[in-house]
Amino acid sequence: MDDLERRERIREALTDFRLDGLVCVSQTDILLLTGYWPVMGASVVVFPTSQQVQVVLPEDEMEIASHSTSAHLIPYQPASLDGLSTPLEKLSPVLKSALAGVHLDKARLGIRRGLCMQPASYSSSLQLGQALESFLAKVAPDTKRIECDAELDLLKATKTSAELKLIRKSAAIAADAFTRGSHTIEAGQRESDVAAAFQHAFETSQVAAGTRRFYAFFFCMSGPNSAKASGAYAHTQQRVIENGDLVLVHANTCADGYWTDVTRTYVVGDESERQAGMRSAIEQARAAALRSIRPGARARDVDAAARGVMEQHGLGEAFRHSTGHGVGFVAANPNALPRIHPMSPDLLENGMTFNVEPAAYFDGYGGMRHCDMVAVADNGAQVLTDF
Numbered sequence: 042m043d044d045l046e047r048r049e050r051i052r053e054a055l056t057d058f059r060l061d062g063l064v065c066v067s068q069t070d071i072l073l074l075t076g077y078w079p080v081m082g083a084s085v086v087v088f089p090t091s092q093q094v095q096v097v098l099p100e101d102e103m104e105i106a107s108h109s110t111s112a113h114l115i116p117y118q119p120a121s122l123d124g125l126s127t128p129l130e131k132l133s134p135v136l137k138s139a140l141a142g143v144h145l146d147k148a149r150l151g152i153r154r155g156l157c158m159q160p161a162s163y164s165s166s167l168q169l170g171q172a173l174e175s176f177l178a179k180v181a182p183d184t185k186r187i188e189c190d191a192e193l194d195l196l197k198a199t200k201t202s203a204e205l206k207l208i209r210k211s212a213a214i215a216a217d218a219f220t221r222g223s224h225t226i227e228a229g230q231r232e233s234d235v236a237a238a239f240q241h242a243f244e245t246s247q248v249a250a251g252t253r254r255f256y257a258f259f260f261c262m263s264g265p266n267s268a269k270a271s272g273a274y275a276h277t278q279q280r281v282i283e284n285g286d287l288v289l290v291h292a293n294t295c296a297d298g299y300w301t302d303v304t305r306t307y308v309v310g311d312e313s314e315r316q317a318g319m320r321s322a323i324e325q326a327r328a329a330a331l332r333s334i335r336p337g338a339r340a341r342d343v344d345a346a347a348r349g350v351m352e353q354h355g356l357g358e359a360f361r362h363s364t365g366h367g368v369g370f371v372a373a374n375p376n377a378l379p380r381i382h383p384m385s386p387d388l389l390e391n392g393m394t395f396n397v398e399p400a401a402y403f404d405g406y407g408g409m410r411h412c413d414m415v416a417v418a419d420n421g422a423q424v425l426t427d428f
């Protein structure tokens with residue numbers, strides 16, 4: 042993806058930060074800076090203020106990267122049969138040369154120092170994290186390394202037109218999987234059967250045509266287990282679904298590095314009066330939140346709109362988490378901007394993407410949540426998962 046809009050935003054930010062360039066190693070930062078989402082985490086991006094962006098990457102990721110970015114690609118071999126070595130040992134001379142080649146070997150460089158939530162790009166990947174600074178000190182000792190974690194996160198909050206297109210694609214594949222997967226839910230199945238059916242629907246979706254890398258994590262929590270969905274993570278078990286159960290299906294889906302966060306709750310058999318009341322309250326809370334979304338709105342006001350409706354229905358205490366958080370470069374990060382939280386200081390901007398997830402949870406009985414992906418536009422909220 043050759044995203045001129047993104048490159049211009051980054052270069053403007055570098056001027057504002059009074060930096061000569063950026064050196065980043067986290068997969069999401071590299072995706073932000075180049076459009077290339079590393080597989081194994083053994084890549085480094087060098088982003089100068091004026092010259093061509095450089096990416097040092099494993100040789101066997103060249104094909105993926107060449108279809109994703111217009112940056113200059115510099116391959117290396119993290120491991121070989123010539124001897125035993127670490128990726129950093131192989132990376133050092135290549136990165137040193139790349140920095141010198143764009144005159145950043147004695148420059149003011151922005152780096153990430155703190156925590157960084159990373160979505161899974163493979164079953165395992167290299168995470169340099171805080172080791173980057175000491176590594177750079179050895180490779181380019183004359184550089185001045187400056188923390189810019191907050192600035193990188195702020196850049197990720199507002200998506201470009203090209204990034205929004207990919208997030209929409211990811212959401213469309215998810216919508217197809219949910220629509221087809223929902224027809225398979227019935228009493229007698231295990232939660233794992235339902236999760237597998239949704240996963241299969243996603244992996245066989247014709248909507249994914251043209252996407253190079255797409256995958257997802259689907260979870261099913263039923264009956265009393267669905268109340269546990271208020272926690273930090275979902276957990277599919279072997280529980281057998283019964284008539285009258287709430288069946289909560291949650292998913293994080295990805296298309297070429299861009300993520301969604303989606304939840305739907307189903308009822309097996311006829312919906313009870315209690316369940317209908319929960320659903321009505323959640324639908325009204327969702328509508329109130331969507332009406333409050335516009336450029337310049339306060340994120341905490343969006344949360345208040347949804348929370349106020351739930352409280353009016355006597356479900357305020359059952360709504361145990363915030364109304365949403367930023368989604369796109371990662372899926373499940375409650376601190377991703379904008380934070381749709383009662384205490385959030387964030388203001389909404391055109392191009393921000395996040396989830397809206399009003400819910401109600403009752404221990405021992407069950408939980409219901411409806412989680413949508415939303416983008417902020419000039420005319421308000423655009424729901425990317427309106428199914």
